[in-house]
Amino acid sequence: MGQTTVTHDSHAAHGHDHHEQGFIMKYFFSTDHKIIGLQYMFTGMFMAIVGGYFAYAFRMQLAFPGMEVPLYGTVGPGEYNMLITNHGSIMIFWVAMPVLIAAFGNILIPLMIGCDDMVFPRLNRLSYQIFLLSVVVLFMSFFVQGGGFGGAWTSYPPLSAVAEYNLTDWGASLWLIAVALEFVAFLIGGINFVTTSMNARAPGMRMTDIPMVVWMIVLASIMFMASVGPLIAGSIMLLMDQRIGTTFFVPSGGGDPILWQHLFWFFGHPEVYVVLLPALGIVAEIMTTFARKKLFGYKTILYTTFATGGLAFVVWAHHQFIAGIDPRMANIFLVTTLLISIPIAEILFSYIATLYGGSIEFRTPMLWALGFLITFLLGGVTGIYLGSSALDIYFHDSYFVVAHFHYTFFPIAIIGMFAGLYFWYPKMFGRMMDETLGKIHFWGTIIPFNGIFLPLFLVGMAGQHRRIYNFQHFPDLATADLQGIRVFATVSMVTMLLFQFVFAYNFFVSMFKGEKAPANPWKSNTLEWTVPSPPPHGNFAELPTVYRGPYEYSVPGNKEDYWPQNMPDRN
Amino acid sequence: MIEYFVPGASTYAGDIDFLFDMITIIVGFWFVMVLAVMTYFMVRFRRKEGVRAAYISGDPHSQKKWTHYPHYSVIALDVVIIVFTVMVWVDVKQTLPQAEDKIRVVGQQWSWFFIHSGPDGKLGTEDDISNVNDLHVKKDTVYHFELESRDVLHNFSVPAFRLRQDTIPGRTITGWFEPNKTGVYDIQCAEICGYGHGIMGATIVVHEDQQSYDAAMESIRNRTYESDYQKRLQKMTVSTASNSESFTDKLLSSF
Numbered sequence: 001m002g003q004t005t006v007t008h009d010s011h012a013a014h015g016h017d018h019h020e021q022g023f024i025m026k027y028f029f030s031t032d033h034k035i036i037g038l039q040y041m042f043t044g045m046f047m048a049i050v051g052g053y054f055a056y057a058f059r060m061q062l063a064f065p066g067m068e069v070p071l072y073g074t075v076g077p078g079e080y081n082m083l084i085t086n087h088g089s090i091m092i093f094w095v096a097m098p099v100l101i102a103a104f105g106n107i108l109i110p111l112m113i114g115c116d117d118m119v120f121p122r123l124n125r126l127s128y129q130i131f132l133l134s135v136v137v138l139f140m141s142f143f144v145q146g147g148g149f150g151g152a153w154t155s156y157p158p159l160s161a162v163a164e165y166n167l168t169d170w171g172a173s174l175w176l177i178a179v180a181l182e183f184v185a186f187l188i189g190g191i192n193f194v195t196t197s198m199n200a201r202a203p204g205m206r207m208t209d210i211p212m213v214v215w216m217i218v219l220a221s222i223m224f225m226a227s228v229g230p231l232i233a234g235s236i237m238l239l240m241d242q243r244i245g246t247t248f249f250v251p252s253g254g255g256d257p258i259l260w261q262h263l264f265w266f267f268g269h270p271e272v273y274v275v276l277l278p279a280l281g282i283v284a285e286i287m288t289t290f291a292r293k294k295l296f297g298y299k300t301i302l303y304t305t306f307a308t309g310g311l312a313f314v315v316w317a318h319h320q321f322i323a324g325i326d327p328r329m330a331n332i333f334l335v336t337t338l339l340i341s342i343p344i345a346e347i348l349f350s351y352i353a354t355l356y357g358g359s360i361e362f363r364t365p366m367l368w369a370l371g372f373l374i375t376f377l378l379g380g381v382t383g384i385y386l387g388s389s390a391l392d393i394y395f396h397d398s399y400f401v402v403a404h405f406h407y408t409f410f411p412i413a414i415i416g417m418f419a420g421l422y423f424w425y426p427k428m429f430g431r432m433m434d435e436t437l438g439k440i441h442f443w444g445t446i447i448p449f450n451g452i453f454l455p456l457f458l459v460g461m462a463g464q465h466r467r468i469y470n471f472q473h474f475p476d477l478a479t480a481d482l483q484g485i486r487v488f489a490t491v492s493m494v495t496m497l498l499f500q501f502v503f504a505y506n507f508f509v510s511m512f513k514g515e516k517a518p519a520n521p522w523k524s525n526t527l528e529w530t531v532p533s534p535p536p537h538g539n540f541a542e543l544p545t546v547y548r549g550p551y552e553y554s555v556p557g558n559k560e561d562y563w564p565q566n567m568p569d570r571n
Numbered sequence: 572m573i574e575y576f577v578p579g580a581s582t583y584a585g586d587i588d589f590l591f592d593m594i595t596i597i598v599g600f601w602f603v604m605v606l607a608v609m610t611y612f613m614v615r616f617r618r619k620e621g622v623r624a625a626y627i628s629g630d631p632h633s634q635k636k637w638t639h640y641p642h643y644s645v646i647a648l649d650v651v652i653i654v655f656t657v658m659v660w661v662d663v664k665q666t667l668p669q670a671e672d673k674i675r676v677v678g679q680q681w682s683w684f685f686i687h688s689g690p691d692g693k694l695g696t697e698d699d700i701s702n703v704n705d706l707h708v709k710k711d712t713v714y715h716f717e718l719e720s721r722d723v724l725h726n727f728s729v730p731a732f733r734l735r736q737d738t739i740p741g742r743t744i745t746g747w748f749e750p751n752k753t754g755v756y757d758i759q760c761a762e763i764c765g766y767g768h769g770i771m772g773a774t775i776v777v778h779e780d781q782q783s784y785d786a787a788m789e790s791i792r793n794r795t796y797e798s799d800y801q802k803r804l805q806k807m808t809v810s811t812a813s814n815s816e817s818f819t820d821k822l823l824s825s826f
Contacts, residue, residue, distance in 0.1 A: 078766045152763045158740060159723040159765055165680065167766055251741025257724060258739070291616070297629030297638060322726075324739045327664040331657055338649040345645045349638040350629060352605065355612040357625030362617070370613065377605060381598040388652060390659035391590045394573070394733040397726060397761040461591075462576035463730025465761040469769040475803040476577070476730065476757040554624040561623060 031121035032537060036128050037106030038428065043135060044099035048414075051090035056497060058083040058469075063483075063490035065470040078167065080469035081150030086138075088153035089175070092275070093182045094135060096413035100278040101186070101224075102131070104420050105193045105217040107428060111528035111535060112211050114202025114544045114566070118192040127189035134181035141174035149175035152467060154264060157249035157257050161241040173242050180235050183228050190221035202527070202566075204546035208302075209565065211526045211550040212295060213281030215302060220277040223309050227270035234263030261323055265316040272408070273312045277305065279416030280347065283369040286423050287351060289524040290366035291358030292561045294551040297350045304343035304350075311340045321389045322396050330389040337387035344380060348373065359554070359561070363522075364438030368419035371446045372411045379407030382457065397467075400460025406453045418445070418503070425507075426521045430533045431514030437506040444499030451492030455485045523562045526550045530566055573733075580752035580777060581732035586659045588733070593655060597648050667747050670715040674706065678718070678725030678738045681767030683758060687788065702791050704800040706758065706775045709784045710750050718744040726762035729775055735761050750777040755799055774800035 027035065053072075060067075061075035068074050075083065106124065110117055118124045142148040146168040151160040155176070163169035197210065197218045237248040238260065247253020249260045288295050295301065317325060317333040351373060360366070382404040386392050395401060418441075425433050464477050471477045471486070520529040527546070531539055544566035552563040560571040572595065573579075573588045616624075629635060673694045675686035685706040689698030694717065708714055718727050720738040728735045732748050758773035776799050778784040790796040 077769050080769070081763065081766070150766070156724055156762070159763070162723075165723050165765055251739070292624040294626060294628055296627060297635060300629065300635065300638070322664075322735055323737045324742065324744055327660070330660060330664070334656055334660070335653055338653055341649060342642060342645055346638055346642045348605070349641055352609050352612065353627075353629060353634075353638055355609070355616060357627055358612070358616045359618045359622060359624040360613060360616050370609075373609065374606065377602060381602050384598050384652065385591065385594050388590055388594060388656040390656045390663060391587060391594065393660075393663060393735055394587050394591075394730070396735050397728075458576070461573050463728075463757070463759075465728060465759045467763040467768060472807065473770050473804070474757050474759060474772050475774075475807055478807050554626050556626055 029125060031117070031125045033106045033110050033118050033121070033124060034428075034535065036124050037103045037108075039128050040098040040106060040131065041103035043132065044095050044097075044103060044417075047090050047094040047098075047135065048417075051087050051095060052497060052500075054083045054087040054090070056493065058087070059490040059493050061469060062471070063487040065472055075469065077469045078147065078150055081152075081467065082142075082148040082168070082171070084467055085150050085152050085175075086142075086148055089179065090138075091409065091413060092153065092271070093179060094138070095417075096275040096409070097182070097186060098131065099417045100275055100282075100413070100420075101193070101217055101220055102127070102189050104213070104278060104282065104424075105189070105221075107424070108528060109193060109196055109214055109217065110200070111427075111531065111539055112214050112526050113197060113200060113205060114527045114540065114546065115196070115200040116538045116540065119196045119200055120192050123188055124192050127185045127192075130181055130188065131185035134178045134185060137174055137181060138178035141171045141178065144170040144174065146171050154268070155238070155260075156264075157238060157241065157255075157260050158251070160260075161238055161247075161249050163242065169242075173239060176235055176239055176242070180232060180239075183232055183235075186221075186224060187228065190225055193221045194218050202544045202546050205565070208298065209546055209549045211281075212284040212298070212301065213278065216277040216281030216284075216305065219305055219309050220274045223270045223277075223312065224274045227267045227274075227313065230263045231267035234260055258320070258324060261320050262316070265319045266313075268319065269316040270309075270312045272405075272412075273308060275412050276408070277309075279372065279412040279419075280305075280351075282416055282420040282423070283351065283372050284354075285524070285526065286365045286369040286419055287354050288551045288553060289423075289522050290363055290369070291355055291360045292553045293354055293358040294549075294553055295350075296353040296356070298549070298551065301347055301350050304346045307343040308340060308347070311336060311343065315340055318387055318389070318392070321392045334387065334389045338384065341380065341384060341387070348377060348380070364433070364435060364442060365419055365423035365522075367439065367442045368415055368422060371442065372415045372419060375407055375415065375446070375449070376411040379404060379409075379411065382407060394463075395460060397465055398460040399456045399464045399466065402466060403453045403456035403460055406456075410449060410453070414445075418442075421507070423522070424528075425510070426517030427528055427533050427535070429511050429514075430517050431510050431512075432517050432521060433510045433514060434506050437502055441499055441502045441506065444502060445496055448492040448496035448499070452489045452496065455489050459485050520564075523560075525552060525562050525564050527565055530564055577730050578752065578754075579731065579733065580750055580754060580756060581729075581734065582749040582751050583659070583663050584731070584733040586662065590655060590659055594652060597652065601645070601648075664746070667715060667745065668713050668749075670747070671713045672709070673715045673717065674708070675717045675719065676706070676727050676738075677721060678727065678760060678764075678771075679721035680723065680765050681760075681771040683727075683760070683771065683773035685773075689788070700788050700791055702796075704773050704798050705796075706773060707778060707784060707787045707791075708750050708775065709778050709781065710753055713747060713749045715745060715747050718746070723764050724762045725760045725764050725771070728759040728761035729756060730759070731756035731775075737762055753777050753779040755803065772800070774798075774803060 057069050057072040057075055058080055060069040149168050149171045151166050159165050166172055197214050240246040241248050247255040249255045249257050315337045318337040321330045517533040519532055546565045554561045555563055558571045563571045573591050673688045675694055677684040684703050687700040688694050689700050691698050718738040720740040725738045726735055734748055736746050754777055756775050758775050760771035
């Protein structure tokens with residue numbers, strides 16, 4: 001597959017001696033950032049299938065309660081809780097993070113800043129190995145007695161702390177261990193992203209010449225590192241409550257369930273920006289390339305991203321407005337939460353301003369990038385409803401929340417993933433994907449996506465609460481109208497899932513049959529497009545020198561409408 | 572707009588619904604504007620043969636102002652939302668108006684248990700009336716509720732009142748409501764509490780007057796009460812599917 005072509009090609013590319021490695025050494029223990037990146041990519045994509053499959057099963061149960069779900073089986077109450085818990089956990093920890101940060105970060109950063117690998121390649125290797133272990137542990141949790149954990153991805157105690165309450169004794173602990181291992185993997189990986197980007201840039205690349213996606217991954221890594229510590233501590237405390245009878249979070253032993261919530265959300269809120277930033281970065285690279293335009297307000301975007309990153313650390317208790325915290329605290333978090341909409345709005349406005357005066361080509365990656373902006377915009381504005389503490393009294397734990405966060409997470413994790421995949425596929429695999437199939441995949445994803453989640457705002461307004469396996473138990477919610485909405489959402493979901501086969505076909509077949517890709521099929525400026533597709537081991541035959549920023553498109557006086565960063569003269 | 576889906580039945584339901592409507596106007600305006608601008612740019616600046624893109628950095632003020640000014644108005648509108656939100660929040664969650672009656676609400680895996688204050692109007696006395704599944708209250712009466720949990724976190728949720736509040740084991744959480752519309756409404760548990768979270772419902776009955784309420788209390792006391800909760804469940808129009816119907820039959824019949 002793609003991994004083969006990455007290392008095999010030009011050995012002539014670098015001078016040093018290179019003995020032939022066995023298969024295991026070359027792939028299982030490879031320290032090449034491109035192989036590690038692809039390993040994260042494929043693992044993440046596989047987990048997306050698992051997470052999507054779980055969503056299919058529980059949405060089918062909601063639309064057709066009590067019926068056996070085709071290709072799954074019956075979904076009872078305990079099973080339902082396991083499915084929603086692991087759907088959420090998988091999508092955030094095992095899809096969004098590995099694909100957006102670890103895969104794109106690993107593949108792109110050395111190439112985009114002009115060096116031959118990450119500064120700590122063996123640490124990089126270790127991070128993937130720990131990540132893979134976390135996947136194995138998560139799967140183990142599904143097969144122990146009691147089954148997988150069903151206490152939601154937020155894992156609130158006392159439910160999560162006491163096996164008698166959650167009925168998934170080892171499932172709960174294995175889930176927790178899997179999450180903790182994933183955190184460790186990303187802490188280790190993050191060291192490389194930050195250090196490499198700051199220390200290993202090619203000569204001439206100033207801070208403001210760094211491509212936005214690199215900045216975004218660096219900032220995301222820093223935010224992750226700064227926020228995850230308290231939760232790792234909390235997870236160990238929870239694990240101790242589960243396994244050795246401590247009562248950190250159990251009131252009968254003097255503990256406080258609210259403590260967990262603070263530790264969780266202090267991480268949980270920055271986490272959503274951790275995954276947002278790389279997606280924003282990917283969209284920036286694509287929009288500038290396909291609009292042939294300089295990114296509008298590079299420094300503005302950078303500084304507002306710093307502001308967003310900082311503010312992200314002081315909004316967490318908007319998840320706890322009605323949790324039983326002192327109600328006066330809610331006012332503080334109301335203010336900070338609404339304030340954070342401001343830098344994000346500025347970033348989105350800057351992105352849209354990048355289109356002004358452009359020469360826009362609607363190739364598949366650009367469709368995904370624009371689709372990201374529109375859907376994320378809706379996600380962002382619906383967040384305002386929830387940030388309003390008083391309105392959250394009604395909407396807390398309702399489907400309004402579910403719809404809101406899917407309108408943010410889906411653009412981030414799925415649209416962002418596809419945008420990046422379609423854009424960098426030629427570079428990674430040396431082939432072009434089919435453009436028509438790409439467009440079919442795009443429309444077949446984005447339209448049904450809206451068909452799933454737009455109606456869910458409405459059922460949320462009708463008071464429908466979350467994490468319920470069968471709404472037929474609630475007379476006010478068991479109306480034909482609401483059930484009709486549930487069926488519509490499920491049918492949209494199945495439609496959307498079916499269109500993913502178009503992508504799978506395109507993705508795998510193009511690897512072998514796709515038109516061979518030149519080094520720079522999109523005529524883009526950044527350094528990764530100056531090396532062959534796919535890049536050889538060692539990346540650059542000669543270390544590049546950088547002369548300008550990454551977005552010098554359509555510069556007056558140039559013959560070409562792009563100007564690669566490493567080109568000394570006018571283009 | 573929430574009213575269209577769930578008629579409000581408490582005095583603060585209208586305030587919360589107002590917040591929703593106000594925010595909808597504000598963000599709706601923004602959303603439509605931004606979408607319109609974006610669509611215009613996508614159409615106007617699509618690639619045309621021989622036409623080159625402009626070179627715009629967005630750094631000088633003359634260009635930056637196009638993102639700065641909208642951004643200042645976002646700040647202004649946020650302040651408006653904050654002010655109205657605080658007013659409603661303080662009213663619902665921070666102040667306790669004088670109680671005219673009290674109830675205790677106890678959540679446990681997986682049902683709701685209610686203790687009405689009885690004729691003396693005081694909780695914790697001999698004449699309290701307890702009931703599982705059905706909570707009885709009177710219209711136009713200010714209630715203080717005391718929320719408790721026997722085991723894990725639950726959430727006392729009454730959509731018709733626009734009320735949700737987590738319950739925490741080991742603590743009693745106090746709040747208030749004043750029903751202002753007679754009727755029978757769902758109570759939900761809105762915090763995942765394990766295997767039976769999906770069946771942890773109850774019913775709240777808002778009585779028109781003291782007589783109706785007293786009759787209900789009397790029937791509970793002498794054990795002739797027929798649970799409104801059970802009656803409502805039995806009456807439901809959309810039944811759970813039986814296994815004898817095939818999946819495709821069920822799918823086709825829902826359209």
